[in-house]
Amino acid sequence: MSSASPQLRIGEAARQSGVSAANIRYYEKEGLLGTDRRADNGYRLYSGEDVHRLRFIRMCRAMDMSLDEVRGLLALDLRSKADCTAACTVLNAHLGHVRERIAELQSLAQDLQALRDRCDGQDDHCHTIEALHVRADAQPAAVATAAGGTRRHV
Secondary structure (H helix, E strand, O other), X not given: OOXXXXXXXXXXHHHHHOOOHHHHHXXXXXXXXXXOOEOOOOOEOEOHHHHHHHHHHHHHHHOOOOHHHHHHHHOOOOOOHHHHHHHHHHHHHHHHHHHHHHHHHHHHHHHHHHXXXXXXXXXXXXXXXXXXXXXXXXXXXXXXXXOXXXXXXX
């Protein structure tokens, strides 16, 4: 990590961290990054530690971690054995979610392949498109997950 003294404006912090200015503002709003240091002109200033924190957030998000998971990891102390256990717990839970998603994607790939295999382009109409229309008519208005939200597109 670099120096803690606030010196960078948002554009430079974005460039150094690889996190867009819009996402930096969002992470501030979500409490993942402090908003307490400002220049005399009101511009928010970022330190080397802030840039490191943004890189940490970006890395976790690239691993598809939720903001709550990232928030939890940011709150941990790397020198604490108890916090090490907590970090492992967060990662184990996330790994479980990733494995579930892999299984969902494998099932989706099989389903798509089965749809694709319905038609070889030789008949007078497309059986794949026909099957998609049949499925569309059979679908309820909204497909909800167990958590109550709608399924996300991959």
